[in-house]
Amino acid sequence: MKILELTYTYQLFYTILTLIVLLVINIILKKTAKRIGDKGEIHITRIRLMFRYINILIVFIAIFLLAIVWGMDLGDLALIFSSVFAVIGVALFAIWSILSNITSGIIMFFNFPYKIGDKIRIHDKDMPIEALIEDIKAFHLHLRTDDGELITYPNNLILQKAVSLVQKDVFLDEGKNAL
Structure with a gap:
């Protein structure tokens, strides 16, 4: 047992050091994301994502x-990582829209002027939409029209279309009217 400890002393030390450093980096990144989320009034489910x-x-x-x-x-x-990423790349190329929606979801987390509860209008010549943002997911938005229809709108499309704010935080306004 003593020989085993002496043989792997440096590896054990650097393993513990690496894990501690990565834990600290993880905590810092999560606190930063939380701070950005709180500052931008981003919903907690998006912060958890x-x-x-x-x-x-x-x-x-x-x-x-x-x-x-x-x-x-x-x-x-390098061979292992390049092989894994090649397989992942081929798989994601086959389903590129999922990757673009996830990327759009990340972009929307940091820079999206509309929040859950806002009523927006999407200016699309084929199908204009005026609806309330109910939820913002990793792949799509849940939009509720005045007729009660639920529309799931892909994140990558919401970044490509012109969007205007119709009413700011409808949920908040309904709460004010109830008082």
Whole structure:
């Protein structure tokens, strides 16, 4: 047992150090996302979605760094990562719209002027929409029309179309009227 400890002392030390550093980075990134979300009055479900993205990023970085710490050759590591990303790339190319919706969801988290509860008008020549934003998901928005119809609108399209604000935070206004 003592020989095993002496043999892997540096690897164990650097593994613990790597995990601690990544944990601190994870906490900092999540606090930053929370601060941006609170400042922009972003709904908590969207903030939690960013937390998931941050966790995935940290896991990929951890796998890469721990493989280096435990002695994997950089050439082998590059081969593994390039193979994995090639397979993922082919799969995502086949379903590119999902990737574009996720990317649009991330962009919307940081820079989207409309919030849940706002009534918006989407200026689309084929199908203009005037509806209330009920929820903002990773892939799409839930919009509710005045007729009660639920429309799921893809995130990538909402960034491509002209959108105007009809009424700011309808839920808030209904609460004021109830008083």
